[in-house]
Amino acid sequence: MALIKDIGYFLDETGSMAKFTGYLFSHGLRPRFEVKELLAQCYTIGYKSFPLIGLTGFIMGLVLTMQLRPSLVSYGVQSELPVMVGIAIVREIGPVITALIFAGKIGSSIGAELGSMKVTEQIDAMEVSGTNPYKYLVATRVLATTLMLPVLTILGDAISLFGAYIGVNLGSVTSLHFFFTQVFQSLSFSDILPAITKTFFFGFAVGIIGCYKGFNSSKGTQGVGISANSAVVLSSVLIFIIDLLAVQFTNLLGLN
């Protein structure tokens, strides 16, 4: 009985979310556009997330290299370390880890902010003052997350590769030029394009789920906490699902 109830809840939530997304496309993305708010959100979501993404990217590149080195040494292919790390970071680890950190920081922030606005009737006040909250709050945030995550991923990948370069130099001496030449020689267009394309979808998922959870926050501060938490959990799960679909899709297109 509980299982049926859970399935019913899941289907209900999926339907509501699809309706919310549909409403965003039909009403939220029409003129007049809230350009000033969009730029403000790009600054908050993009620029202010950069230090965290940069730091975690650097550590990730460094640790990944340090962990890979012993295995490669045992097979006598340590010279392939830059190639392996480069492909791993650019194709998979960079986009996914950046998106997960982004979901943790931005998804929770959007969920909590809009949830708090919902329970304090600020969203109603906005509607009453003749402003469509889907345009002002949802469209701007979803666009900002969709546009900023690919940028952050590219920057995160670059910092992560620099971390990998430091990692490589902990065990041997390699020049920066040689390291990056090896990395870029091993990468092709079909490695970079799908990896960056999927981050647009990751960004969209983080934005729309944060907004949906915030907009549907129940009354009270507990509801705000639940919205923030479920926004992170759900968008993290969705990032993996999108990643899985992206791999299947690129396989079908012969890009792997």
Add this chain to the structure above:
Amino acid sequence: MATIAKSDLGPEDKVAKGAPVITIEHLFKRFGKNVVLKDFNLTVHQEENVVVLGKSGAGKSVLIKCIIGLLKPDSGKILVFGVNVPDLSPDDLDRVRTKIGFLFQANALYDSMTVRENLEFPLRRHWINLTQQEVNQMVLEALENVGLKNTVDMMPSELSGGMLKRVALARTLILKPEIILYDEPTTGLDPVTAREIDNLILKLQKKYHTSSIVISHDMNCVKNIADRVILLLDGMCYADGTYEELENSSDEKIKQFFEP
């Protein structure tokens, strides 16, 4: 200072004193199995203050949220200046909303914005041709009306409960609405501040010739500002009269609201 003609706000002309501005006919609203409004009828006239009394959960806030279009009724008519609100398209609804002010119970000031930005927000959306100087003048005039000109660059978190209510009132009034809906304007305030808010509501009503629906539990507030009192009971308009008429009623259900 820019003069903004009322005709800029919509197609309707200024309504004569005493003419109906809000007419509610056979309004029904339910949430699941809970029927909140059941064949509710009400008429509010120009420059009239109508106070809606009722127990918690009686549907008072639902009623004014239906009037402003935040909730859609299940059936019935809500005519505001002769236009049926539930039938309006989003754009037309926005146009009607410029004529209706709404003071939220919890003030609903945008806490990420300063007082100035809170007041500028509706102005920037409806009167897009205003210069910055005109906007500044209107913001300061609105704050002066509520006696809080000095708070213009403060954040809502820096203000007391009474000041927040006044700023919210200033934001409500900045578009010069013809109808104001107050959702429990004195709830949570001390008696002195509550009296100040009552006086402010009356002063601004006289100045701008507005009509109001006030939701309140505060009997002092009801006594001070009501031209007419409506008792909302079981989803219907149970009683309708002046404060004195209802206070002197022998009906037990009405009397319980006036007992000290």
